[in-house]
Amino acid sequence: MGMSVFPVFNPELTGVQFEAEGKLLFDQFETLDAIAEAIDAPRFSSFGDDRPIPEDFDGDEDDLEEALGPWDDWYSPVEGLKMVEALIDAITEEPECAEQLDYPEEVVAELAEMKRCLEAAVEQGAQFRLELTP
Template sequence: MSVYPAFNPELTGIQFEAEGKLLFDQFETLDAIAEAIDSPRFSSFGDDRPIPEDFDGDEDDLDEALGPWDEWYSPAEGLKMVIALIDAIAEEADFSEQLDFPDEVIAELTEMKRCLEAAVEQGVLFRLELAP
């Protein structure tokens, strides 16, 4: 699985050029770092609806059980969060040591930062989505 930013409407002339696999693999650690630096959680910009307790199907069944999700977020708020995470990981050994591949995570966050800057300029909304 990977995490990538989606935009509404689509960005013009910009695409997310990272795999997003490390962002998916490390999202719990990124959330913990964000909380430690008083930033919104990384995952708070994605679909964070609770999974029903009695759910035991696969991902496609979950989409059907939860129904459509049409929430979008401010790219400026997402940009602040991404910049705060990049700075914290780059500047604080305590944070970078929590990640398996801190330099690669910073690279994926930096690519997301580039896309979010374009989203702010173009006036589009964003959210984090998952891909297999």
């Protein structure tokens, strides 16, 4: 199975759903962050919950949510689009970026699906964030 990354919108988008699994985005998020930093774009992970895990925490994921408390951060889809477009361009146009990924074409496909949703969010006036699901 494995974890997946997917965008969530506030308010929920009308007529648009994220149609990718998001597993490659999760598996490759550290590499995507490294590529983003190399091209001076916002990090992929900067649009998700990046609160530090308490040092004394030793429970499971459900307990972590309780330990950290609610997370209410939302981000501009315009900024998200800049990040996604920069990553797509870097991976498709720069061989050294594509070579860092295990499946560059599939990662680009998942990013392109995220781009489609973020464009709809801009049109519909929604904010977004990246969330994880098992």
